Amino acid sequence: MPALNSTLPVMKIGRYEILDAIGQGAMGTVYRALDPLIEREVAIKAVPLAQLRGEGPDAEARFLREAQSAGRLSHPNIVTIYDVGETDTLAYIAMEYLPGSTLRDLMDRSPLPPALAMETALQMAEALAFAHEHGVVHRDIKPANVVVTGQRGRIKLTDFGIARLVNSNQTQAGQMLGSPRYMSPEQAMGREVDGRSDIFSLGAVLYEMLTGRYAFDGDTLPTIVYRVIHETPPAVTAQRGSLPPGLNELLARMLSKTPAARPDARDVAAALHAMMPSPHAIPPATRVATGRIPRTLRVLAFGTPIGVFLLIGTGIIVIEHFVQGQASTVEPPRIVASAPSVKQTEPATRVASSAPVPSGAPAKITPNKPRPKPVPKPDPYLQRLDDKAVELRVRRTELLLKYTEQHPDVVQIDRQLEQLQLERRKHLRQLQRHQDH
Numbered sequence: 001m002p003a004l005n006s007t008l009p010v011m012k013i014g015r016y017e018i019l020d021a022i023g024q025g026a027m028g029t030v031y032r033a034l035d036p037l038i039e040r041e042v043a044i045k046a047v048p049l050a051q052l053r054g055e056g057p058d059a060e061a062r063f064l065r066e067a068q069s070a071g072r073l074s075h076p077n078i079v080t081i082y083d084v085g086e087t088d089t090l091a092y093i094a095m096e097y098l099p100g101s102t103l104r105d106l107m108d109r110s111p112l113p114p115a116l117a118m119e120t121a122l123q124m125a126e127a128l129a130f131a132h133e134h135g136v137v138h139r140d141i142k143p144a145n146v147v148v149t150g151q152r153g154r155i156k157l158t159d160f161g162i163a164r165l166v167n168s169n170q171t172q173a174g175q176m177l178g179s180p181r182y183m184s185p186e187q188a189m190g191r192e193v194d195g196r197s198d199i200f201s202l203g204a205v206l207y208e209m210l211t212g213r214y215a216f217d218g219d220t221l222p223t224i225v226y227r228v229i230h231e232t233p234p235a236v237t238a239q240r241g242s243l244p245p246g247l248n249e250l251l252a253r254m255l256s257k258t259p260a261a262r263p264d265a266r267d268v269a270a271a272l273h274a275m276m277p278s279p280h281a282i283p284p285a286t287r288v289a290t291g292r293i294p295r296t297l298r299v300l301a302f303g304t305p306i307g308v309f310l311l312i313g314t315g316i317i318v319i320e321h322f323v324q325g326q327a328s329t330v331e332p333p334r335i336v337a338s339a340p341s342v343k344q345t346e347p348a349t350r351v352a353s354s355a356p357v358p359s360g361a362p363a364k365i366t367p368n369k370p371r372p373k374p375v376p377k378p379d380p381y382l383q384r385l386d387d388k389a390v391e392l393r394v395r396r397t398e399l400l401l402k403y404t405e406q407h408p409d410v411v412q413i414d415r416q417l418e419q420l421q422l423e424r425r426k427h428l429r430q431l432q433r434h435q436d437h
Contacts, residue, residue, distance in 0.1 A: 077127035100149030117209035129265035132195035141201035203254030
C-alpha cells in the first residue's frame, strides 16, 4: 500500500473521512474514504492545487473536466462519479469505490482464457459506445484503467483523467496524452482524436489479453511510438490457437492505422458477441468470485415472470375449452352439392381433396389460414441489454433486503435500469429504420 503523503490532510478531505491510500498516479493520490452522510465507502482522487497549477494553466480545468466528463455517464461498465470539490490545498473527486483487481493485475499473472478476454473487451466496447454517444472520448484506454469487480467478473472503466468533451476547445491540438503502448497513431503524432482512437487502444488491450504480449513494444519510447505509427502486429491466431474465426479480421480493423477504417464501438460489441458461444460463455472457474446470488433471489427474479406466463397460459386454455364446448353444441352446416357447386364456394372454403364429393355427403372444409410469419432472429445487442437488466434487478432486490428505495445505491440502479430501457428503445428504432430501408 502506498504511503500517505505527509504534506496532505489525510484525516479528512471535504466531508470525507480518509481510511487509507489505495493508489498513486501522475494526477494525484486515490484514497479509500467514508462518506459520513450516508455511511458509504467511496474512492477519493485528490491532487494538490499547487501541483495542478505547476503543470500548466489548463491543468486544474482538465482535472475538473474529468468529473464533468465521467459524471454525465451513467452506465453499468463505467465508474460512477458522486461529487467534486476543492479544499484550501486540494482538488478532489469522489467516486464509486471498486473492490477488486485491475485488468493489469490479472494480465500480469497469466494470459487470460479467450472467452474471458473477449467478454472483458465486449464490456469495454459497450462502455465506450455509451461514452462516445454522449460526446466523451476516454483517451487513455489501458489495462490499468479497467477494474474487474462484482459478480461474473464485471468490469468498470475508470480514470477519465485525460478524457475530454468532443466539443471542448480547452485541450490543445498537438498535445500527446495517453500511454504509449496503447495510444492510437493519430494520438502518438499529437493530432486531434475522436472515439476511433479509443477503438485502436481497445484493440491493443484485446490483443495483449489474448496473446500475453504487447501489440506494440520496444526498449525505448521512440521505438514504441514508431511501431504504433508504422507497424502491424502478428496475427493473434499465429500465437494462440483455438480462437474464434473472424477475430483476426476484427483486430486488424480495430488496429488499422487509418481511423476511418476502424469499426465503431457498437460494431465491435456486436462482433464480439457474435463470436461468443453463448451469452454466458465464460466458464464459472474463470469468473471473479465475489459472492453468490442467494437461491431465494434467483427464484424471485426468474420465477415470478414464469409464474405470470403460466397463469396467462392457463387462462387461455380455459377460455378455449369453453369456447370449443359451446361451438360443439351447434350442428355444423352441411354442403350438399356436386363438385362444381363446391367449386363455387372455393373463395370462402377450400375442398380438402380433389376427388368428387358424393351428393348428400358433408364436404371436408378447412379455413384459409394465414401463413405463419418467420420468427425473427434474436438481436445479440438486445439480448445483452436484457441480461444486464436481469442482473441489475437481482442486485436491486439484494439491496432492498437491507435498505429502502431511497438508498443511493438503489437509486443508482434505478437510473441504470432506466438508461438500459432508453438504450433498448433507441436500438429498436435503429433496427426498424434499417428494416424500412
